Amino acid sequence: MLGLGIGFFNHLLLTPAVPALCRHPCTDCPLCAPLCRAPTMVNETQHSCSASSSSRSDGGSSSGSESSKDNSRCSTPVLDADRHERLREKMRRRQDAGDKWFSLEFFPPRTANAAVNLISRFDHMGAGGPLFIDVTWHPAGDPGSDKETSSMIIAYTAVNYCGLETILHMTCCNQSKDDITGHLQKAKRLGLKNIMALRGDPAGEEWEEEVDGFNYAVDLVKHIRNEFDDYFDICVAGYPKGHPEAESYEADLRHLKEKVYAGADFIITQLFFRPETFLKFMKDCQAIGITCPIIPGIFPIQGYHSLRQLVKLSKLEVPQEIKDVIEPIKDNDAAIRNYGVELAVSMCRELLDSGMVHGLHFYTLNREVATTEVLKRLGIWNEDPRRPLPWAVSAHPKRRVEDVRPIFWASRPKSYIYRTQEWDDFPNGRWGNSSSPAFGELKDYYLFYLKSKSPREELLKMWGEELTSEESVFEVFTCYITGEPNRNGYKVTCMPWNDDPLATETNLLKDQLEKVNRRGILTINSQPNINGKPSTDPIVGWGPSGGYVFQKAYLEFFTSSEIVRALLKVLRKYELRVNYHIVNVKGENITNAPDLQPNAVTWGIFPGREIIQPTVVDPVSFLSWKDEAFALWIEQWAKLYEEESPSRMIIQYIHDNYYLVNLVDNDFPLENCLWQVVEDTFELLNSPPQQ
């Protein structure tokens, strides 16, 4: 029997029935291919034979007896490859997977108010899933400065606060090497990783080449590669009709090739009006050896004047068939926009159908409607974006391993990012593990990315022109929860602690929240308990598919000392089930957190991964949060009113005397007991005093 066995099983590795075993199966590798199917998880590289896509790839890859020595480990699970790959890798991965994508171009705003609106637009349009956005560079507008409207700061905000992969444009003509290097160093310091290298328009009429200066975009590309090696991904511009100043179309193609060979990673084209213009251009590029991705620039016509201006700037000719449609309706904005959308959709379809185009770049002119509509009609606007984590991640490179945050800032993620911007490393896997420095103080509540989007007059309508009692404050909270208009007929769509209407998830708790707010439990944060819903759940899901998400019920509110007094008595019955932390503005606080440890309140279990616990209730950072939470009463609400006015005094009184309370129900598989805790508290308050 033995002999037979040996003979039969011998040389398994050479038999054709089973492919030779490589380290892991991958679609690229011919040996593995029969064993695997294409990755289906969202936002992740499933298998890979190349070492480039995974920091773990070098570990454990050796075969034979040496392998026991080879256990280098990665520093973090790659929950979301988008957070770890560079832009060119993401582009390649989407292309390999056959996914279509889009990107969005914006220009820096002129005023601080416009900047607030643009940031809010980034958030809206970011939800649709652009592969990246880019921010243009206007030498006249001090683009590299620290002003909140500069190209540099807008791009930084997009990356750091909105979590968007971002390309910063940069022009080079008429600038010194030192200036350019300074801009690039600053961009790097701010976490920007992608540059669109442009020549820019010469300042004078009679432009002449400077010896050793930046005369063409290719000089900037070379400079970036010389000074910053491979740090930046570099994009360059392509002109489907040839650059207007080029000697010829062919000469312009050769210039483009030079830019690519100098180190550019991909090309975005100038706008064009006919799909065949782009397709011809692309074939011509390929014919002369340009193999990098070429992304067509799409300009949905949004109005007669903007079209005229753009055409003038870009020195392009509008085709007669388009002029023929537009001229007769030039005063009808809606009609022109409808036509523009129609035209863009049909052009994009043709491009995508050609099989040569994987991504589309949109010149948005900082507007939302037309581009969004085109994308929706094309079916590449992501209607249900999967969240890699329950909170909005930052795209700053130093934060890419960050996967744990205290729940307190759930509705103020930008404030959290701001207050932790000086940290050198970020919690990964465990909150308590991190030895990050303290939270920065939030001194300026009017930082443009923290500012309320609503002007003072609107806030007064929502929160009351005149408050008459604490109860009128209860009413504001209640209206925010219910979505019903207040006594003056205005809907309360934001609160000092929540700049947006109630989250879908919080809506699950709406009835209960309404009840307690009416009675003076002024809730500012909450989540229901979840006992293992699929990670693809549209409301509470996050992370890769195939997983399960969990939550402990959480409730955070301001309330009076009288209620706190009763609550504390009630909570005695609920130890160990309920963890609480109660603090007033002076910092006097009481908690039953064991050894002041963090309590994980959101976590997910995924196939083939370590556990992720993105949200904790951390008793230590709660004391930093309370400063901000109390200050918002004054900074955002009380200061709407005249000093010494009764309205202001009411808010001031609440600020001075109320407590901020957080409660966690640890028994996540059971029905949330926090409502019962509150019910018991009111019952105790209403019961006759005992002996």
Add this chain to the structure above:
Amino acid sequence: MLGLGIGFFNHLLLTPAVPALCRHPCTDCPLCAPLCRAPTMVNETQHSCSASSSSRSDGGSSSGSESSKDNSRCSTPVLDADRHERLREKMRRRQDAGDKWFSLEFFPPRTANAAVNLISRFDHMGAGGPLFIDVTWHPAGDPGSDKETSSMIIAYTAVNYCGLETILHMTCCNQSKDDITGHLQKAKRLGLKNIMALRGDPAGEEWEEEVDGFNYAVDLVKHIRNEFDDYFDICVAGYPKGHPEAESYEADLRHLKEKVYAGADFIITQLFFRPETFLKFMKDCQAIGITCPIIPGIFPIQGYHSLRQLVKLSKLEVPQEIKDVIEPIKDNDAAIRNYGVELAVSMCRELLDSGMVHGLHFYTLNREVATTEVLKRLGIWNEDPRRPLPWAVSAHPKRRVEDVRPIFWASRPKSYIYRTQEWDDFPNGRWGNSSSPAFGELKDYYLFYLKSKSPREELLKMWGEELTSEESVFEVFTCYITGEPNRNGYKVTCMPWNDDPLATETNLLKDQLEKVNRRGILTINSQPNINGKPSTDPIVGWGPSGGYVFQKAYLEFFTSSEIVRALLKVLRKYELRVNYHIVNVKGENITNAPDLQPNAVTWGIFPGREIIQPTVVDPVSFLSWKDEAFALWIEQWAKLYEEESPSRMIIQYIHDNYYLVNLVDNDFPLENCLWQVVEDTFELLNSPPQQ
């Protein structure tokens, strides 16, 4: 309305109805006391007003506006205070909580085989929950050497491999300062934290004090405190009847007081025969100002000769009433032991009932039965020890934050500790987070703490005097699983990969395991899926109470290349649900682990804590484990047989040709699909070949 509110709520902190709010409630603090109840979690300090018991206590404790700057964090959740406190703190905590405890004294064995048995005794008796064990020191036996039978190495093994808090005895007379310092340095290096400081017996008959030498235990205590500051906890000996060489009982008490004032933390007494002897001694100690814990040394009489010898050594007088009972039965060992147990139980009861005694120290003479019986009858033997983690933790100080391990070594924890002994830091919270060095190679499979407890003859009876085919190997595996005798009538109680009978948890899978082993899926490790059982579950529970534990189903086995080939085809249907990793002895391997990330397969959710995930399937360390797993075929099994013998060749063939496979079912809330995977594999093998 406003005025009323303000007046009513003012100065909450001074009203008697609610106590002033301190940082957190604690039973000690008079302000908080009315708010809390005593901690009920197992093995943890729930609340504490003192900073000493928690590394987090310093963070967030400030009140007022400064608090936002104050967020120092702890490096690890204190899942199990026993792992973090020093012995004297544990003793204090048990005393404060009113818990009774015990400790066990052992002497170093003479031979390597006896050492193996003693280590196994540590494991058994450790399960009963001693607060510590101690290991005696015999200057004649080279106690500080590296021999596996030395006091030093036995104590180190108890700490490092058995996870026991351990006191190493050390005597000082006739030794140089350098020698003593060397021993202490070595003890520290090996992770020992507690020293029992003794004088020891002078070598010559005519002993004289040496100037500047170690003449008394107090000299050693002073030396330790001088040279090692507060690093060690120090225990000293007390003599309830006075030291036999002391001038008087009173003089001896003064010597004891000197030892305590020189820095000893607690006292263990010499054995005694009457409870009143100890109680008087204790009162006398207290009367002269000795306030540290005094632990009575209990000697259950186990035999006539051992009693005679001990009495001779300790120069004690056996009371007449005991002699009267023993002399007539001196040749009846069982009768003497029964009497000894009876006597010890009644004495211990009296001591505990006095209210002055919280812990009992047992002179075991390295025997198990009598002491265990006394402890069980006293009700302080822990029948159902709570596991802080699913695997046996090490008590080595550098491993105290360790809370993640690969599942592969589940049945060989000592081997895991051995192979990671050179690591400087250990995974805490996340496996991938750790940048620990590679696994050490396991060259010597006969290290005494890794050696099989069964001699060769027994192993041959269990695993077959003569193997005739691979199927006869399948039978051995099957008999180990079922607990049925093999064809020669012997039970298979261990395997090369499992030195103990099947774990209770694995028993849950017994029927399925039997089926697959019969057919050549030779399982060496497995766990069922668990979807949120209470952490107090007697079989799968671990960690503090009030929590929930979870597991993904796991199966690890050796099997033939033919089965692997079919298995790989079947597994295609189960992606993403099943993660697999398959490797042969040459290291050729295939896995679908995304980016070679670890997969958490055991985790727990607890009140007020971060998530703990103590066990992972790590594809990188699997390649280190496979070297060990394959080597065990040869080292422990094949080498039982003559070279060139058919039995040996069969094992060698399996070693050379089989694959080691691990499977994880990621869908832990559903029924374990791994049995279906195996079923499908056999079905495929039995189906006629397709076109």
